[in-house]
Amino acid sequence: QALVxxxxxxxxxxxIPPM
Known part of the structure; x- marks a missing residue:
C-alpha cells in the first residue's frame, strides 16, 4: 500500500519544518 x-x-x- 504505497498510498498509506x-x-x-x-x-x-x-x-517537521524544512530547514
Missing part, C-alpha cells in the same frame, strides 16, 4: 506510506511521509513533512 505516501500519506505518512506527507504528514511527517508537514510536522
Amino acid at each position: 506510506w505516501s500519506l505518512y511521509i506527507f504528514t511527517r513533512i508537514q510536522s
